[in-house]
Amino acid sequence: MSHYYPIMLNIQGKKAIVVGGGTIAERKIRGLLEADADITVISPVATEQISRWAADQQIQWKQKNVEPSDTDGAFLVITAVNEPAVNQKVQDSADPEQLLCRSDDQTKGNFILPSLFRQGKLTVAVSTSGASPGLAKRITKELSSSYDESFGEYLEFLDRCRIHVKSVIREPERRKSILTQILDQEFQDMSGQEREQRFLALCSEGGREDE
Ligand SMILES: C[C@@]1(CC(=O)O)c2cc3[nH]c(cc4nc(cc5[nH]c(cc(n2)[C@H]1CCC(=O)O)[C@@](C)(CC(=O)O)[C@@H]5CCC(=O)O)C(CC(=O)O)=C4CCC(=O)O)c(CCC(=O)O)c3CC(=O)O
Numbered sequence: 001m002s003h004y005y006p007i008m009l010n011i012q013g014k015k016a017i018v019v020g021g022g023t024i025a026e027r028k029i030r031g032l033l034e035a036d037a038d039i040t041v042i043s044p045v046a047t048e049q050i051s052r053w054a055a056d057q058q059i060q061w062k063q064k065n066v067e068p069s070d071t072d073g074a075f076l077v078i079t080a081v082n083e084p085a086v087n088q089k090v091q092d093s094a095d096p097e098q099l100l101c102r103s104d105d106q107t108k109g110n111f112i113l114p115s116l117f118r119q120g121k122l123t124v125a126v127s128t129s130g131a132s133p134g135l136a137k138r139i140t141k142e143l144s145s146s147y148d149e150s151f152g153e154y155l156e157f158l159d160r161c162r163i164h165v166k167s168v169i170r171e172p173e174r175r176k177s178i179l180t181q182i183l184d185q186e187f188q189d190m191s192g193q194e195r196e197q198r199f200l201a202l203c204s205e206g207g208r209e210d211e
């Protein structure tokens with residue numbers, strides 16, 4: 001069996017179509033909102049949350065049954081209707097090159113969604129390749145307890161350091177050495193101020209910073 005190919009997509013401003021307005025559609029829309037997609041929902045009926053998002057203009061809602069032209073120009077399509085025949089109709093209207101998730105049958109679309117949690121810039125995504133979405137959810141829940149807010153702050157620090165090192169240290173070996181040293185557990189455990197100072201000391205060790 002071939003594996004799914006995991007990818008972190010930038011879908012900011014990209015046209016995303018969600019067909020269906022039930023709780024499953026709502027969950028998929030929440031994920032698309034976090035990624036700032038340009039979302040249109042097609043469904044005659046929708047959950048309270050979906051109607052609120054539409055009223056707040058966070059998404060567009062076409063209150064009708066899906067038609068073949070609804071998938072035109074979409075970067076990504078998710079179909080989450082409780083009737084397989086309708087999901088099939090959506091699939092038939094979609095171009096094979098478009099990204100399509102069939103919430104009712106993973107074998108028919110070309111992508112599936114993982115369970116995930118975020119802590120700042122960290123995203124932990126877990127997939128069971130569709131074998132047990134419930135288990136994927138349990139695993140992310142278990143993992144999330146290992147990454148609290150301080151981890152998000154530590155990652156912010158690492159991000160700033162990396163930008164700094166890339167702009168001031170020319171030599172690839174030194175760059176790598178500094179960026180590896182700040183991954184030591186002791187750095188993670190330090191206070192914000194202490195780690196900042198230790199980092200600057202590392203940068204000036206072994207001669208002045210490259211110009
Ligand atoms: C293939 C996939 C396609 C897709 O939708 O992307 C798919 C398909 C199906 N899910 C079904 C059931 C459930 N799905 C969940 C939950 C989630 N499902 C998600 C993803 C995926 N679900 C993809 C595979 C992911 C993977 O395994 O890697 C998560 C991870 C992400 C998300 O939805 O964003 C989200 C957790 C979010 C979180 O972490 O909180 C729960 C648990 C719950 O709701 O609490 C149940 C009940 C328990 C169980 O079944 O395990 C059914 C059967 C419907 C029926 O009974 O007919 C189908 C259809 C089928 O199997 O054919």
Ligand SMILES: NC(=O)C1=CN([C@@H]2O[C@H](COP(=O)(O)OP(=O)(O)OC[C@H]3O[C@@H](n4cnc5c(N)ncnc54)[C@H](O)[C@@H]3O)[C@@H](O)[C@H]2O)C=CC1
Binds near residue numbers: 019043046047066
């Ligand atoms: N992937 C996943 O994580 C899961 C997927 N499922 C699948 O997702 C399906 C949807 O689940 P729910 O949201 O709970 O169902 P639901 O019954 O709450 O919602 C179905 C939605 O489809 C809309 N709809 C019906 N006909 C339509 C049409 N012709 N055009 C556009 N919209 C139409 C309805 O207005 C309704 O909003 C389930 O039938 C099941 O196959 C179920 C559980 C989890």
